[in-house]
Amino acid sequence: QVQLVESGGGVIQPGGSLRLSCAASGFSFNIFDMHWVRQAPGKGLEWVAAIWFDGNNKYYADSVKGRFTISRDNSKNTLYLQMNSLRAEDTAVYYCAKDRTGGQNSYQNYWGQGTLVTVSS
Amino acid sequence: DIQMTQSPSSLSASVGDRVTITCRASQGISNYLAWYQQKPGKAPKLLIYAASTLQSGVPSRFSGSGAGTDFTLTISSLQPEDVATYYCQKYNSAPLTFGGGTKVEIK
Numbered sequence: 063q064v065q066l067v068e069s070g071g072g073v074i075q076p077g078g079s080l081r082l083s084c085a086a087s088g089f090s091f092n093i094f095d096m097h098w099v100r101q102a103p104g105k106g107l108e109w110v111a112a113i114w115f116d117g118n119n120k121y122y123a124d125s126v127k128g129r130f131t132i133s134r135d136n137s138k139n140t141l142y143l144q145m146n147s148l149r150a151e152d153t154a155v156y157y158c159a160k161d162r163t164g165g166q167n168s169y170q171n172y173w174g175q176g177t178l179v180t181v182s183s
Numbered sequence: 184d185i186q187m188t189q190s191p192s193s194l195s196a197s198v199g200d201r202v203t204i205t206c207r208a209s210q211g212i213s214n215y216l217a218w219y220q221q222k223p224g225k226a227p228k229l230l231i232y233a234a235s236t237l238q239s240g241v242p243s244r245f246s247g248s249g250a251g252t253d254f255t256l257t258i259s260s261l262q263p264e265d266v267a268t269y270y271c272q273k274y275n276s277a278p279l280t281f282g283g284g285t286k287v288e289i290k
Contacts, residue, residue: 121277
């Protein structure tokens with residue numbers, strides 16, 4: 063069965079950096095696009111970034127463009143989110159999610175359980 | 184960018200009631216619309232895609248309709264296990280924006 067396990071969350075000071083990882087199993091990771099979606103405490107879902115199956119196309123929300131970088135290592139079945147210049151408003155649970163297809167951004171049919179990032183001094 | 188607006192933001196209904204949630208896109212998105220259910224403390228779960236196609240394993244009391252700019256999620260007979268927040272998402276192109284969510288409670 064599909065499993066997505068996020069890690070790397072924690073408490074970080076404003077202006078700091080953090081890298082999230084998402085270990086995928088139970089499906090052919092290298093043929094599916096992947097996403098990061100976040101949820102601030104008590105708030106709704108916010109799509110953050112997407113990467114195509116081959117890593118050649120990446121898309122970002124305006125709120126993180128230029129600060130966050132999505133990447134993947136298909137040899138390790140792992141998705142990453144490098145987060146730089148972190149702000150208090152980046153505090154959220156970050157979910158890794160699998161796209162239903164590859165090569166065109168689409169809906170997300172499987173989600174991980176999330177990892178909490180807290181940006182605070 | 185296209186904005187997604189859901190209404191109402193919350194509702195309270197009795198078990199067995201028919202519940203309707205609406206989602207409006209600021210521009211036409213054809214049928215590139217998905218609905219998700221999120222229970223407290225849990226990850227979102229896909230309910231419907233392509234505006235009206237039920238994801239495998241989702242109870243048939245859930246249904247979706249609409250195209251273009253106006254979409255609807257209907258629960259035909261509300262059950263206690265349907266207490267959750269429901270989100271729409273457009274996926275015709277990036278950014279894949281979510282609606283603000285609708286919290287459904289039992290009266």
